[in-house]
Amino acid sequence: MNIAKPNSYRSGPDEGGHFGIFGGRFVAETLMPLILDLEKAYAAAKADPAFQAEMNGYLKHYVGRPSPLYFAERLTEHLGGAKIYFKREELNHTGSHKVNNVLGQIMLARRMGKKRIIAETGAGQHGVATATLCARFGLECVVYMGAVDVERQQPNVIRMEMLGAKVFPVQSGTRTLKDAMNEALRDWVTNVHNTFYCIGTVAGPHPYPTLVRDFQSVIGSETKVQMQEVEGRLPDSLVACIGGGSNAMGLFHPFLDDPTVEIFGVEAAGHGLTQLHAASIAGGRPGVLHGNRTYLLMNEDGQIQDAHSISAGLDYPGIGPEHSWLHEIGRVKYLSATDDEALEAFQLLSRLEGIIPALEPAHAIAKVMELAPKRPKDHLMVVNLSGRGDKDVPQVGDILKGKKK
Amino acid sequence: MTTRIDTRFAELKKQGRSAFVTFLMAGDPDLATSLEIIKALPKAGADVIEIGMPFTDPMADGPSIQAAGLRALNGGMTLKKTLELVRGFRKGDDATPIVLMGYYNPIYIYGVDKFLSDAKTAGVDGLIIVDLPPEEDEELCKPALKAGLNFIRLATPTTDDKRLPAVLANTSGFVYYVSITGITGAAAADSTAVSEAVARIKRHTKLPVCVGFGIRTPDTARAIASHADGAVVGTALVDALRGSLDSQGRATAKTVNAVADLAASLAQGVRGAQQAAE
Numbered sequence: 219m220n221i222a223k224p225n226s227y228r229s230g231p232d233e234g235g236h237f238g239i240f241g242g243r244f245v246a247e248t249l250m251p252l253i254l255d256l257e258k259a260y261a262a263a264k265a266d267p268a269f270q271a272e273m274n275g276y277l278k279h280y281v282g283r284p285s286p287l288y289f290a291e292r293l294t295e296h297l298g299g300a301k302i303y304f305k306r307e308e309l310n311h312t313g314s315h316k317v318n319n320v321l322g323q324i325m326l327a328r329r330m331g332k333k334r335i336i337a338e339t340g341a342g343q344h345g346v347a348t349a350t351l352c353a354r355f356g357l358e359c360v361v362y363m364g365a366v367d368v369e370r371q372q373p374n375v376i377r378m379e380m381l382g383a384k385v386f387p388v389q390s391g392t393r394t395l396k397d398a399m400n401e402a403l404r405d406w407v408t409n410v411h412n413t414f415y416c417i418g419t420v421a422g423p424h425p426y427p428t429l430v431r432d433f434q435s436v437i438g439s440e441t442k443v444q445m446q447e448v449e450g451r452l453p454d455s456l457v458a459c460i461g462g463g464s465n466a467m468g469l470f471h472p473f474l475d476d477p478t479v480e481i482f483g484v485e486a487a488g489h490g491l492t493q494l495h496a497a498s499i500a501g502g503r504p505g506v507l508h509g510n511r512t513y514l515l516m517n518e519d520g521q522i523q524d525a526h527s528i529s530a531g532l533d534y535p536g537i538g539p540e541h542s543w544l545h546e547i548g549r550v551k552y553l554s555a556t557d558d559e560a561l562e563a564f565q566l567l568s569r570l571e572g573i574i575p576a577l578e579p580a581h582a583i584a585k586v587m588e589l590a591p592k593r594p595k596d597h598l599m600v601v602n603l604s605g606r607g608d609k610d611v612p613q614v615g616d617i618l619k620g621k622k623k
Numbered sequence: 624m625t626t627r628i629d630t631r632f633a634e635l636k637k638q639g640r641s642a643f644v645t646f647l648m649a650g651d652p653d654l655a656t657s658l659e660i661i662k663a664l665p666k667a668g669a670d671v672i673e674i675g676m677p678f679t680d681p682m683a684d685g686p687s688i689q690a691a692g693l694r695a696l697n698g699g700m701t702l703k704k705t706l707e708l709v710r711g712f713r714k715g716d717d718a719t720p721i722v723l724m725g726y727y728n729p730i731y732i733y734g735v736d737k738f739l740s741d742a743k744t745a746g747v748d749g750l751i752i753v754d755l756p757p758e759e760d761e762e763l764c765k766p767a768l769k770a771g772l773n774f775i776r777l778a779t780p781t782t783d784d785k786r787l788p789a790v791l792a793n794t795s796g797f798v799y800y801v802s803i804t805g806i807t808g809a810a811a812a813d814s815t816a817v818s819e820a821v822a823r824i825k826r827h828t829k830l831p832v833c834v835g836f837g838i839r840t841p842d843t844a845r846a847i848a849s850h851a852d853g854a855v856v857g858t859a860l861v862d863a864l865r866g867s868l869d870s871q872g873r874a875t876a877k878t879v880n881a882v883a884d885l886a887a888s889l890a891q892g893v894r895g896a897q898q899a900a901e
């Protein structure tokens with residue numbers, strides 16, 4: 219078992235891919251050889267300066283990094299407490315943080331000679347990012363998406379198809395993200411010889427939680443530099459929403475060993491924690507699913523329970539294993555926001571800052587509305603604005619119309 | 624230790640024939656019918672019985688077995704009741720080996736030690752857990768061996784000669800060779816490829832090698848059984864069961880026989896095989 223080394227929360231995982239009791243490699247034998255190959259290929263790529271240099275080139279000229287760190291003056295004034303900054307991941311090419319990770323994985327797939335890419339997607343942002351980079355590098359792309367999510371995130375389905383990807387609506391189970399992941403795993407087991415599975419968050423079998431975290435850590439690393447530039451010091455707190463937890467881990471990881479930085483992850487509380495929700499830490503316990511041990515929503519028999527969130531990107535009954543560990547050792551505080559709170563934050567941000575956020579980071583903003591007023595005016599708070607709301611405009615429009623009637 | 628599985632394969636070897644291994648989902652479509660079906664299997668010719676432990680997210684299974692698991696769960700099936708099912712079967716049959724097959728989470732939540740002792744008491748002989756590769760042997764495989772249960776591992780076409788020793792290290796009872804890369808219910812591999820793969824595995828182990836995934840007909844069963852120590856049939860039996868249900872998905876008077884009759888004809892196929900020369 220891996221206990222955090224003294225003075226470092228950043229040293230995990232161990233060679234077996236464990237963060238404390240979490241993580242691991244719980245997959246079918248068919249996939250094991252490939253997962254071991256991937257681990258090797260990633261270690262080699264990490265040690266190869268040419269890989270990093272090529273990636274940095276695409277991050278700058280294709281993705282549009284660094285993303286700005288923006289002082290949200292009107293929101294700060296409105297809430298009357300902490301000074302609020304947004305890390306503008308929604309300005310990335312394809313509209314969210316997902317592209318950071320996909321770029322890294324697609325470059326790995328190319329190194330490994332894989333020509334066919336599969337992905338699962340909830341909100342469609344990971345699917346769009348994958349479809350985009352497959353188009354850019356001439357790779358075949360297949361995306362699994364729950365049928366419910368295909369309905370509520372239509373704009374992204376259309377985008378993926380325009381980019382040349384095949385989108386398969388998944389009809390099994392709850393027909394959301396968890397089932398899309400099952401279906402992607404079934405495809406991978408079947409087509410393991412030529413296929414690379416591009417996972418969209420810091421979950422799945424080792425080494426995925428680690429490599430996705432590493433690719434997303436560009437968010438926190440830039441934030442550190444940018445905060446030094448504008449304020450001359452580290453931020454006092456960080457806030458990010460959690461589906462599987464990749465945008466959060468990307469922002470948090472570079473700060474984990476800075477003890478003055480308070481860190482908050484925000485899960486989706488759906489209709490409320492005593493009803494249908496998607497808050498695995500607040501309402502779940504450790505179990506094994508999708509290749510890793512982590513906090514999961516399940517019944518007393520170990521059957522996975524349906525998650526619910528208004529936001530397709532947070533509608534998942536699990537969370538990345540490193541988050542489960544950070545929760546248990548108490549380094550990160552996990553909060554939750556309901557559908558209604560997220561909708562309110564969505565509207566507030568649109569009106570005050572002229573930024574229509576995705577429903578996912580609207581959950582983070584909802585908790586900022588609670589946290590910021592209680593902090594002093596010299597408190598520096600960074601919120602990860604993980605995606606823009608274009609994909610949610612039709613859905614939220616319908617909800618708001620319904621509410622007015 | 625010698626388990627019912629070891630004894631059964633030793634007997635079959637003496638008789639010079641391969642095993643017919645059946646798979647059905649526990650509690651599909653309800654506990655009582657499920658018990659009637661597995662009771663009927665040995666008479667139909669089953670030499671080893673695999674029983675699926677239903678799980679909401681069976682990521683290596685095809686649509687038929689997924690649906691069977693959901694039928695069982697909707698009917699109130701639990702892991703505890705799966706063990707009751709085995710206990711019920713053992714009342715009338717103390718010889719046919721029973722292997723539970725499924726995913727790790729329900730066992731992890733039940734509690735590994737409690738599960739192993741309850742399973743042993745109920746009359747379970749072996750476990751096949753799809754999402755526990757040798758890299759995770761500490762979780763269940765090693766405790767199971769200590770508790771006197773066989774831990775049967777899957778080997779696949781991606782398990783090359785370099786990896787096979789790791790896969791076989793803590794395997795006992797038999798080796799389950801998955802003849803294709805794919806999910807349950809997919810097309811069968813051709814028998815030449817199977818025969819080469821079985822020969823390859825046998826260079827690494829003395830354990831019997833059973834082959835499954837994609838066997839649907841007596842003819843395929845015969846072809847596979849002529850190259851392996853056993854042929855496993857799951858999806859075809861599950862489909863026969865489903866075909867006998869009423870429009871609400873409930874068992875009918877035909878259900879038990881629908882499964883037993885197909886099992887009997889598959890068993891004939893297996894028994895018609897000339898077993899591979901060693």
Ligand SMILES: Cc1ncc(COP(=O)(O)O)c(C=O)c1O
Pocket residue numbers: 314315340341342343344418419420459460461462463464465466530531532576578579604605606
């Ligand atoms: C904009 C946005 N933010 C957040 C998420 C949640 O994923 P994660 O927690 O991995 O960042 C998604 C997932 O689709 C998303 O599209």
